Amino acid sequence: MIDNLLVLAVLDSAQSGGSDSTPWFFSNEVVGATIGALLAAALTFVITRRATSNAVTQDNVLLSARLKEVEAELGLRDTELTEANTRITELAAVQDHYGHVRELLGKSIVVQEFEQPVLLLGPRFVGKSSLLAQWHAPWDRGPLAATRSHRRASVPVYDFRRPDAVPHFADPDVRTAVDVHLKLRVHDFPGELSAQASAIETARAETAELREKTGRNLGVVLVCMFDAAEAGTELREETVRYYNGDLFASIRTLVSHRDVDIQRLVIVFNKFDVLLAKRPGEPVEALLELCVESFSKTLQPLYGACNPERVCETVTVLDRDNLLRSQGATVVFGEVARGIVDAMSGSGAADRLMGEQRATTYMSRNF
Structure with a gap:
């Protein structure tokens, strides 16, 4: 404007x-x-x-x-x-x-299996295979041939559930119950001297594997078998040569180097019924002492190889033809299994497993 x-x-x-x-x-x-x-x-x-x-x-x-x-x-x-x-x-x-x-x-439940290695030792015809058959297949009454090669057998001992849960192998964050199966892994060796090298290597390998699997200082069980009928007489040449062979001296050396541990040494005087028949009327205890005295020098190569409290002895009658006459196999079984049952269960299960029958410990005074 x-x-x-x-x-x-x-x-x-x-x-x-x-x-x-x-x-x-x-x-x-x-x-x-x-x-x-x-x-x-x-x-x-x-x-x-x-x-x-x-x-x-x-x-x-x-x-x-x-x-x-x-x-x-x-x-x-x-x-x-x-x-x-x-x-x-x-x-x-x-x-x-x-x-x-x-x-x-x-x-779920995790299953763990641990096997106690057991070595059956002794010359031919002392009853090693018969003892194994009593543990492994007592129902088999067929004739047994002499062992010609190294045989193995797994024998169940004791099953239990661990009181504490453990991390599951598929997911360590999940804890689960564990059922433990304890077994014997029994090695039956021929009675010839040529088989002793295999027994030595087996003792070494089994000790290492058992330590690794259990994480404990366990060892092998040695079952040394004798013919009780030789007690009080001159021992058979086969018996003397077998126990003076390389086997026992080598085991003692391996024990000193911690390559082998002897969990238990069980001495078995088999065919005790034959000795009873040869000496009628003598008390069983006296005849057992006679066996200990007669065979103690034979085991000298093993003296000092294990603690005396691990040594025991018992008598057996392993009759394949008459099962009712067989005696002592369960006692040997209990003594053989005692170590691993005590170590792995820790609940007094070994005493319950063995019952009232126990082996004696006369031979331990020599160790």
């Missing part, structure tokens, strides 16, 4: 012809100055308006570009979110499955 008034004033001044009565502010100089100022202001306004418009346009372009970037980022986030939700669903399914597996593992 101001611009319009100024224009009207200029026109009015021009129509009046510029008489002296015209006001000073309508003079040509003033009008010119005013018009210049107005033109300058208009030009400034136009330039400013255009510059502002360009800036706004540029801002709009930048904002549009940023908006597109944000939309692209949001689209990427939506894709990632969808993938994440899918992954979460998959992991939830895995978690449910794993939880179910852990529950089943917790309810």
Whole structure:
């Protein structure tokens, strides 16, 4: 509106012809100055308006570009979110499955087996195979041939459940109950001297394996068998040569180097019924003392190889033809198994396993 008034004033001044009565502010100089100022202001306004418009346009372009970037980022986030939700669903399914597996593992029972190595030693025809048959297959009443090669047999001894749960082998975070099966791994060697090298190597290997599996300082059980009928008489040459062979001297050396441990030494006087028949009327205790005295020198190579409290002896009658006449095999079995049962169960199970019948310890005074 101001611009319009100024224009009207200029026109009015021009129509009046510029008489002296015209006001000073309508003079040509003033009008010119005013018009210049107005033109300058208009030009400034136009330039400013255009510059502002360009800036706004540029801002709009930048904002549009940023908006597109944000939309692209949001689209990427939506894709990632969808993938994440899918992954979460998959992991939830895995978690449910794993939880179910852990529950089943917790309810399962781990079975551990430990075998006590037992070496049956003695010359031919002293009853080693008969003793093994009484333990391993007492129902088999067939005839037994002399052992011609190294034979092995596994004999169950005692089963129990450990009082403490242990980490499951499939997942250490899951603790589960453990059923322990104790067995005898019995080695029956031929009575010839040529088989003694195999017995020595077996004693060494079995000691190492038993230590590794149990984590305890256990060893092999030696069952030395004699023919009780030789007691009180001159021993057979086969008996003397067998017990003076390399076997027992080598075992003693291996024991001194800690390569072999003797968990128990059980001395068995078999065919005791024959000795009773040869000496009728003599007390059983006296005949047992006679056996100890007769065979003690034969075992000299083993003196000092184990502690005296690990040495015991008993008598047996291993009759394959008449099962009712067989005696003593269970006593030997109990003495052989005592060490591993005591070591692994620790609950007095060995005493319950052996019952009231026990071996004597007369021979231990020599060790």
